[in-house]
Amino acid sequence: MSGLTIEQKNEIVLARSEARPTLRPTVSALEEWMHRAIPVLDHGFVRLVDYMGDDSAIVQAARVSYGRGTKTLTEDEGLIRYLMRHRHSTPFEMCEIKVHCKMPIFVARQWIRHRTANVNEASARYSIMDKEFYIPESAQLAVQSTANRQGRGEVLDPQQAEDVQHLLLRDAEQNYRSYEWMLNEDEHGLPLDRSRPGLARELARMNLTLNTYTQWYWKVDLHNLLGFLSLRADSHAQYEIRVYADVLLDLVKTWVPMTHRAFLDYRLGAVTLSAQMVQVVHRKMLGEKVTQADSGLSKREWSDFKAAMQLTD
Structure with a gap:
């Protein structure tokens, strides 16, 4: 994986060689993440550049106190779980991270739909785009799902997958040659x-x-x-953005482990039930046999409900 340019590699070496004393709270395990490019896909990466806060910052903000460690760790984790369970937001806003990421343009366009961050993207108005293209592995090349308009179905057979990979690379390289011709510059900025x-x-x-x-x-x-x-990071997300989310989820685990555990329990590993679904649960707990026809749920809702509750009838 090339991923980083020579200049970026030199920048990382310099950053990791400089120790900076600080009075602010730090997370020793997360310091190991600093300025390391974690490979993603064939040429992409995620690199932690900076962070602020930790689990204690969340607790401190929630209690509006001035000190750290004023309660036991058990009480701190209980408070974080309460905040997560009841969807409080502002205490979690006390922590921030800044990452440097490299991804295919189509992944970036999905990512930017989350309009809740500060973003500065490389500009092709000022610089020449790298001659690097994402070519999916064979295992990621699949037909359109018949059950999900946004998803994938069966994986292509090896020959079809190879044909698609060849086509993707051929088109990308041809378009890049046209890009260079129009610029009258090569990928290094030299005139043609x-x-x-x-x-x-x-x-x-x-x-x-x-x-x-x-x-x-x-x-x-x-x-x-x-x-x-x-x-x-949900299993239904597109693979090419999910792999970036998986790296960020690992970062969260290292950075704020109490919050990470609460997030897995109450958000990522949880399901949301509508009022009608809750009524179905109540009726089933009372021993009633409930069908889709008398549940008040549409066929799609009933199917989602059964999948979430792992029901067979």
């Missing part, structure tokens, strides 16, 4: 033909394929990060 001018970068970029890699700095508070993870 001094006898003609190049097209403006802001125009030449428009024919790049969506599997071209982009990158950004993404700063988000913990509350909104958990909102992102509740959707993108």
Whole structure:
């Protein structure tokens, strides 16, 4: 995986060689994450650049106190679980992270729909896009699902998968050659033909394929990060964004372990029931036999309810 440029690698070496004393709370386990690029997909990565706060910051904000460790760890975790269970948000907003991420453009366009962070993306108006493209592994190439309009079905057979990979790479490389021709510059910024001018970068970029890699700095508070993870770390999320979410979920586990445990229990591993679904649960607990026809639920709701509760009838 190339992923990082030489300049970025040198920046990381320099950052990791400089020790900075601080009076603010730090998380020793998370310090090991700092300035390390965690590989994702074939050319992507997630790199922790900075963070603020920890589990104690959440507790402190909730109690509006001035000190740390004023209660036992058991009481602190109980409070965090209460806040998560009852969907309090502002205490979790006291913690923030900033990450440097590299991902395919189509993943970035999904990601940016979470309009709750500060983002600064590499601009193809000012710089030349890297000649790097996401080519899915064979196991990720599948037909359209017949049950889910947004999902995948059966995996393609090996020959079909190889054909798709070849087509994706061929088109991406052809479009990049056209991009270079329009710019009249190669991927290193060197001129191709001094006898003609190049097209403006802001125009030449428009024919790049969506599997071209982009990158950004993404700063988000913990509350909104958990909102992102509740959707993108879910098993129904698209694989190509879920793998980034999985890395961020591991980061949360290291950073705020109490919050991570509460998040798994009350958000990621939990289900939401409608008022009608709760009534069905009550009736079943009383021994009634409830069917979809007399449940007050639509067929789709009944199917979702059965799946969530792992019911067979």
